[in-house]
Amino acid sequence: MQIHYIYFYEVEGDNDRLPNAFLPQLKKNLYFGYQMTKIVQQNHQVTIHSRHTLSQIPLIVTGDLAIITVPFSLLKFVEIEPRDSFSHNKWKAIRELHYVASTKIGLQFKRRFWEQEGIRGGKMMTDLPIRFAYYPSHLIGSTGSGIILASYTWEDDTLSWDNLPEGDRIRNALDNMAAVHGKQIYDEFLTGASHSWSQYRYSGGAFSMYKPSQETELFPYIPVPEGRVHFAGEHTSTVPAWIEGAIQSGIRVAHEVTNLPKTL
Template sequence: MLNLESRSNLGLIQQIVETIDHDPKATYFGIGGGMDLLPQRFYEYLQQQGVQVYFNHMLTKLDRGTKTTLHFEAGKPQAGNTMLGHGVAAPPALHKTVAADEVILTIPFPAARVLDVNPAFSPLKRKTLRELNYNGATKVFLQFRDRFWETKHNIFGGQVITDLASRFIYFPSTDFGGKDGGVVISSFVWATEAAMWVAFTDESRVEYTLNDLAKIFGEGIRDSFVVGTSQSWSNDIYSTGEAAMLAAGQFMELEGYVQQAEDNIHFGGDATSFKIAWIEGAIEAGIRTALEI
């Protein structure tokens, strides 16, 4: 019922934490108007302080020293790039270099493995970057013209658990009774449950989860279906997985090196907190790295 079978490779402590986090009595908080308002407000404040912020640049290399030099390139193919082959764009002409007294890396650990780091991090930090277990996750969204789950089934928020491929179906706690339809999270799964969906196309995920919804709520829901989309974090090069989920033994073996700084390079992000996979953890890690500096 709590999806523990898909995470049976996790350490006992991680399983306990996950059970507590997803307890039906747990209280969750959101930001009215969208969670992206949080980073947007940070960005506006930084602008007011005269801090330059660069978007759409991927960190590719670190030259470590008293000052660490960071090398960036645009993260997506830019207009005018020539194709080197099927689906591969030539590197953008713009490569930006920044020299910094202190660096905070918030890149997910698996994604950080492709960084060119000179000189290399310590053996134990490299081991942590290489071995820290990250789960996959897939989420599928379906939009409908009417809120049939409310009008016909009296469902206001919460979830449906099924043994179908969709497994966990969520009804967002927003716009109750709205007249303009709404969105159902037709599947939100993790770990081995999510691994299956990685191989599917976006269209296939939408199709199969719509079929599952129709089995539960009736074929009539297809008449109000508008459009669907999905996100698989295992397919996202900027995250390379949903979140760190420590496997058996990793609390003892790796946890002490997750937060550990490497000279003037500090490691942030939710994976370095005790609130893994939550925005709260990212904020907690941000405060810690600021205090370190």
């Protein structure tokens, strides 16, 4: 059985540590920075077409099987050939599975002023636009700067944040936090950053979440292989939206491909 590993990802700071941990064993078969454009099943093989996100150089890899972890929010933009190599129910799931919009905003301050207010970790809920904030539970009592997850919103609560540029998100989140802690925190503010998963080109949403009746109608067909194409990722598991679901799906699909008939 011919096996190729294609890992589509974009380096963002420390996010490269996990994939780099696999390099010693897999580096000869890893292709970084490629975006999948087409899946072709024919002649007892499956071929993945992709292009480099910067240079646009194409890459075509053919093997016996493919394990696809791309979220369905983006898989709908990948050409499937022949189209009927995916079942009607799989196409229905790809088209209809709901993905949640979500935005997080982090703020860094010169000192951990919230600890002087008696806050040592925990979550704040408010009807302000920031909705939910999270205080760090590590390095409690330490000196120096600290970071608060000043806003975690999703679904309708995140839409107003997604309409704002980065600077306005940070300023409004800081204003909301000042409404809770007092205006003195402006003097403590250092910098901020935000991330919108619905606007992130490689996820198209933060995670999958079933709308009413979707778990009954869609889930039985989401993890099922289509010919030589197998599926993994949190959206294919019984615990979507969590890392446990991604791990569960990886174990499941590993059993699928290793237990296939030897004559495949």
